[in-house]
Amino acid sequence: MTHKIGGRQSLVLAIYSAEHRRLMEIFQPTRHLDYSELLASLGAFMEKEILPISPKLDAGEISIKGPRKAVFDQGISSIPFPTEYGGLGLPFSVFATAVELLGTADASIALSVEIHNGVAEGIFRFGNEGQKRKHLEGIISGKALASFALTEPASGSDAGTMATTAELKAGEYVINGSKMFITNAGEADLYLVFARTRKGPSCFILEAPNPGLKFGGELKKLGMKGSKTSEVILSDCHVPEDNLVGEEGRGADYAKEILHGARISVAAMNVGIAQIAYDKALAYAKSRRAFGKSISDFQLIREKVADMKTEINAGRLLYLYASAVKESGGDFSSEASQAKVFATEMSLRVCDEAIQVHGGYGYTTDDLHRHWRDARLLTIGEGTSEVLRLLIARRELARSP
Template sequence: MAVDRLLPTEEARDLLDLVRDVADKELASRVDEHERNETYPEGLFRTLGAAGLLSLPQPEEYGGGGQPYEVYLQMLEELAQRWAAVAVAVSVHTLSCFPLLEFGTPEQRERWLPDMLGGDLVGGYSLSEPQAGSDAAALTCKATPAEGGYRISGSKAWITHGGRADFYTLFARTPTGVSCFHAPGAVDGLTFGRPEEKMGLHGVPTTAAHWDDAFLETDRLVGADGQGLRIAFAALDSGRLGIAACATGLAQAALDAAVNYAKERTAFGRKIILHQGLGFLLADMAAAVESARATYLDAARRRDAGVEYSRQASIAKLVATDAAMKVTTDAVQVFGGYGYTREFPVERFMREAKVMQIFEGTNQIQRLVIARHL
């Protein structure tokens, strides 16, 4: 069912109507096939880009949509209601654009951002390593200074759109510390592992990357040498809001499916939604979804107002992803034995929810961040 949203402008309401139409036509109609067969939706991201949905919150001067973050996140939520993997990939693309937008030089922005935001390119974010997930400061991928640039050597892990992205925001260790680079999608010395065999989000690949003395020009360094961790953590504040919105959309999809089923299924002579035990369960699910939405929107509005929002971003990510795990699990329970089969989508929702408690900072890391702000 359509979510009754409070949006800031009439333009935003029209935009969300467009998003729903595109998502119904392009995502909802294809999700089952690609998730079941673990195949990539060729051409889909170009379609989203042509509709302006890959650059919604970025400045118009570089080809973005110029929309507030609260509108962008509600767009992500609508996408996630139809296809979580695609929504996550759109969120990661936005995350990948953040460092150049916020820390790049005017020359770098003019050179690369129009294409990055033009709708034809998709970005990946390359921070994690096999031994450095939550502990990003432990990364060992090296960027060794060389004539005219850097030589990159090492392995990266858990890259959404790995091997398919057109560019990567790469973090590697220079002699002065961790640094950030705008890396092309293909360069001599860069190879990718086979896609991970994941529990969910099958439609978009997640891979490792292997850098073997690959060369990046000096002008691909984003920000100051050694500034990479600051850039990475600033980007993740925004990225965590994207994941919170995706989790909320996934939870909304599970709630909708559970309510619809409960209104149709009969037991003991009446619709099961009329049994108090199940009605209360559905009420708790609805409360969790609404609470998750309110939490991420509060953080987004702080970001739009230009005030500190790091703690609120971690709270939103924690609350929304925990809610998604609980709501999707309860949706399976509402369906009973049918919920455990692939005949209905709720088992997929439950599998997809789990990773949202893990990526872009585990929920244990979110609790650390929140505690340090108290």
């Protein structure tokens, strides 16, 4: 097949391995195997260009902008969108697997790209034709960076209580309020902003720069240090009436729908984070000696290897399953949440065990404990584990006869 994602397919890939492909042969949502060459090529790019610079991003030695652009240039964001808007028109499971590869190579870029793609999905699903024609191609090619602005200082999980307002005056909405913890803030060309109108929470496209759009200082974070996170301050921020996405008062529904899809990507990203931590633990276990033998010969270390491997593959199958349900057109909110809750908690366990296998070096090596620090965000962001467990239970109780 022909595709935009190209490059050095001859590289031997640790991160799109024969084993991963074997898994796909057995569990093959939407002919996933048809795209194994494309994914291997993308994986080769990640391994060569992104994996090596990831510690520098974590240390703040380089900016995310160059490597993120290189990732966009590979076509990653275009994977799940129709060709008429410049996309590749491929199944969502292919995009999710690409996000797994990116999560293995660098979690900060994966976070930035995954949120950016959530905005593209929002405009694609809920925007009008004019908005799609104007914005989609730029976003999915990565020429324009997008940001999703829902959370506020006093409302996160309970986003429906947002205090930011949008008032229609002379053909423009005037937005006032602030948004907290916003990824890509200050860098993005377009913000998908949620604000309350007379009819309730609504969704707007806000193009930067705008005199009413300002940013708080960059927030200090435990992990995901390569990505930018700031408060977004909206002060008499005028947007044209045409920039309302969908219907007034439906913004909370749109945000939920966007987040269901994004949760599959977050699950995939966490499988990627767990995979790199596991790979490092395995290599270290084979090389480190204690009591006259390799520590990989100790049964208690072998137990960790077995558990880590089993959990990673379980997370992988869950996000692929959720992708398959999404592609089938049904309600996938429970499956997406199951994948996210399991994969995010699983990657924390795997990263923690990887530190344990490394002993003192695990605690003192940035390049190892950053995987745990990166993973730590994702039981919180895009739906906390607590709130998603409530969602899963609610859906399953409603589904049962």
